[in-house]
Every structure is written in C-alpha cells, then in structure tokens.
Amino acid sequence: MEQQHRATVRDVDDLVGQTALKEDIVRWGQDAKSVPTALLFHGPPGTGKTSSAVLIARTLLGLEWFDSNYIESNASDDRGISFIRDELKQLMRVKPIGLHRKVILLDEADGLTPAAQDAMRRLIEKYSKHTLLILTCNDLEKIRPAIRSRCAVYGFSPVDPIEGAVRLSKVYDIDNKDILFKLVNLMKGDLRGCINLLDAAGDAYETRINELESSLDDSVARALEGDWMRLRSNLHGSLRSGVGLNYVLTGFYDNIYDHFEEEDNLDSIWRMMAAYGDVLVHKHTWIGNQYSYLDYLVAKMKTEVERNE
Incomplete structure (x- = not known):
C-alpha cells in the first residue's frame, strides 16, 4: 500500500507526457473561471486519464476537498439512461460546499448507451455552472458528437518507455532504469499496469519482469x-x-x-x-x-x- 501511495499523482510534474494538459491545469489553478464546461479524456488504459482527473479536482478544490465536492463513478457499472436520470442528475444538481464548482469523474463513459449519453448532454448544459464533469473513455468513437462538442477533449497515448522508466525509478527508488524501460515496453505504455506489477513483485521485480517477457x-x-x-x-x-x-x-x-x-x-x-x-x-x-x-x-x-x- 505504501508504494501505491507513493505512485499517486500529486502535482503536474508527476504526470508523464501530456504537456498541453499540464499547462492547462496550471492555468486553471490560477484562474478557475478558465476551466472548460466539461472535460473528456480518451486513450488506452493505464495512460493517466483518471490520475489527471483526480489532480484537476485537487487543484480546483484545494482545502474544499470533501466527499460532496468530489465524486467518482464508473459508467460501466450501470450503462443505461436510468443511471443518468436517477443518479448522475441528483449528483450534478446538488451545489458544492464552499466554492463555485464541484467535480464529478465519470470513468468509462464509452460504456453508456446512446440514450444515456443524450440525457447526459442535457445535464451538462443545465448544471455545468456549478459542476465540472470529467469523462474518461478508451474509445472516443463511442462518445456521441453532441457530448464531444461540449467538452474540452484531450487524447492520452501509451506512455513513452523512457519517460515511464524515469517516473517508475523515482517512485520505487530503482536505479536500474533498463529493467524499467523493458517493463514499460512489455506493458505497451500502460503505466498503471507497470505499477500494479511492481507493487505485487516487491524486491523480486526483476524476476517478475523477466517472467512476463518469457510469457x-x-x-x-x-x-x-x-x-x-x-x-x-x-x-x-x-x-x-x-x-x-x-x-x-x-x-x-x-x-x-x-x-x-x-x-x-x-x-x-x-x-x-x-x-x-x-x-x-x-x-x-x-x-x-x-x-x-x-x-x-x-x-x-x-x-x-x-x-x-
């Protein structure tokens, strides 16, 4: 658990890649009024979408980080329109405590049905003044154009092996960047997958990485x-x-x-x-x-x- 905690993204310097997004996060932290109506992050698993969303929430909420001001939900758990009307609507309509906008993270939004996405579009239009909705997805094509047009869209690519190795070396205090470079390559840029493997392997990380390669x-x-x-x-x-x-x-x-x-x-x-x-x-x-x-x-x-x- 300690290592997973150390891997948590705490500031923009901990984000791997995403130069434009990091610059925007800094700007949003200085001027909350410049934050877009909604955000949409798309890309493969393990490339930093959820970590970036949490960092944005921490940047915007600051000391007002309460459960009622930051809410996470996973759209793949309930994909239908009832989830949007019965749950998400209630979450978005409640105003934040101590600040102008709260943050709701909706992971795997590409799992929502077309009808559910249409209903969500209306919620974005109605409640965006006091709720920032951050959507993540793996497949951008499954997000309806009407949703995309209302969001600032950021694409996430697989993590560069060199940048990933540097980040993992810092998090886990491992000097052998070559073995970490190999790991990021094997994981096809899925940094979260790399972290999960290193957490599970402990001191035997080199053996586990070599076993993965052979498999x-x-x-x-x-x-x-x-x-x-x-x-x-x-x-x-x-x-x-x-x-x-x-x-x-x-x-x-x-x-x-x-x-x-x-x-x-x-x-x-x-x-x-x-x-x-x-x-x-x-x-x-x-x-x-x-x-x-x-x-x-x-x-x-x-x-x-x-x-x-």
Whole structure:
C-alpha cells in the first residue's frame, strides 16, 4: 500500500507526457473561471486519464476537498439512461460546499448507451455552472458528437518507455532504469499496469519482469502448431506476473493481429478471432476467476479451429 501511495499523482510534474494538459491545469489553478464546461479524456488504459482527473479536482478544490465536492463513478457499472436520470442528475444538481464548482469523474463513459449519453448532454448544459464533469473513455468513437462538442477533449497515448522508466525509478527508488524501460515496453505504455506489477513483485521485480517477457512469446504461433497447452501456459503466466486481465486480452489480440498477413493460416486466424470475440461478450458476466476465463478462451478457440480442420 505504501508504494501505491507513493505512485499517486500529486502535482503536474508527476504526470508523464501530456504537456498541453499540464499547462492547462496550471492555468486553471490560477484562474478557475478558465476551466472548460466539461472535460473528456480518451486513450488506452493505464495512460493517466483518471490520475489527471483526480489532480484537476485537487487543484480546483484545494482545502474544499470533501466527499460532496468530489465524486467518482464508473459508467460501466450501470450503462443505461436510468443511471443518468436517477443518479448522475441528483449528483450534478446538488451545489458544492464552499466554492463555485464541484467535480464529478465519470470513468468509462464509452460504456453508456446512446440514450444515456443524450440525457447526459442535457445535464451538462443545465448544471455545468456549478459542476465540472470529467469523462474518461478508451474509445472516443463511442462518445456521441453532441457530448464531444461540449467538452474540452484531450487524447492520452501509451506512455513513452523512457519517460515511464524515469517516473517508475523515482517512485520505487530503482536505479536500474533498463529493467524499467523493458517493463514499460512489455506493458505497451500502460503505466498503471507497470505499477500494479511492481507493487505485487516487491524486491523480486526483476524476476517478475523477466517472467512476463518469457510469457509473451508468439502464443498464436504455438496454437497454430496445435500446442494449445503452451498458449494456456503463456496466458496464465502473464496473469501471474501481476498484469491485469485486460492487458492479457489486449496483448493476445495484438498477437493475433500480427498473423493476419499469413495466407497459409488465415482461415485458422479468422476462426480464432471469431472465438476471441465470442468470449469477450461474456467478460463482464463471467462468474469464475480470471484463470478459468482464460481457459474458456483457449477452449473456445481450440474447438473452433479443430472443428473446421
């Protein structure tokens, strides 16, 4: 817990990249009236969207940081219009305590239905004078144009490996920046994923990073050779190294994508992709643990590929 606390973004210097946003945060701290009507942060997981939102809230609220003045919610928990009308509306309509605007962070706003987004647009128009709504999303295209047009939009890219290594070195007091550079590369710029792995690994971080690297060999190639147990082992190994399930799934899709140019295996790749998509549909309703979910993924692909051989 101590290391996670040290990794918390406390000022703009702790943000990796995002030069324009850092300049704007400083300006907003000096002149609260210059803060936009609403904010929309988009980009891959682990690139600093939520940390930036929290930093903005701390900058604007200062000593008035109360639970009623800063509220976090996740749109993926309840995606329908009832959430907007019954919950978000009530949160936005209540005026802040001790200052002009409070802050509400709505994570994963791309999970909201179109009807819910339309209702949210009206809330932004009605309550933005005393509520700053900060939206985050992974897929900007899933946010309706009417919402985007009412927000100042900032794009977040995967963290640069050099900048990420410098930040992690400072947070964890690790002198070996090469191993941290390798970690950020392996995690494809997901700094939050890097922090989770380092927290879990403790002093054994070098071993865990090297284990992660070895688990990321060409898993799809192994599957195409019929070595489905090797694929299972690699996926489980990635998960055991401390990275999240989303990272494992995204990394595996990237591995599939790399094989789309292979004409000899293209039919099998399409079948694996179809099975991958079918399994993703059940991600949020899966009642087993993450390892059993990965086993389901492997079993689904194996069945689909072998059925058509």
